[in-house]
Amino acid sequence: MYLSKITLPTARLTPQRLMDMMARGEYVMHQWLWELFPDVAQRQYLYRRETLQTGFCFYLLSASAPARS
Numbered sequence: 001m002y003l004s005k006i007t008l009p010t011a012r013l014t015p016q017r018l019m020d021m022m023a024r025g026e027y028v029m030h031q032w033l034w035e036l037f038p039d040v041a042q043r044q045y046l047y048r049r050e051t052l053q054t055g056f057c058f059y060l061l062s063a064s065a066p067a068r069s
Contacts, residue, residue, distance in 0.1 A: 004058075007055060007056070011055070033047060044063055046060060047061070
């Protein structure tokens with residue numbers, strides 16, 4: 001098992017991408033996390049999202065290591 005801390009600074013997002021993520025809710029963030037497992041057919045992980053002043057922080061528990069981006 002892997003426990004990863006992943007941060008997404010909102011300053012790195014375009015304003016359109018940030019507005020899209022906020023408008024579409026939690027599921028779009030879940031889809032963004034899928035991108036960290038490109039070679040895994042079943043993306044089995046649990047996550048917790050925390051909102052920071054500078055962006056988002058995700059704690060991710062997974063059976064395989066997430067890809068680096």
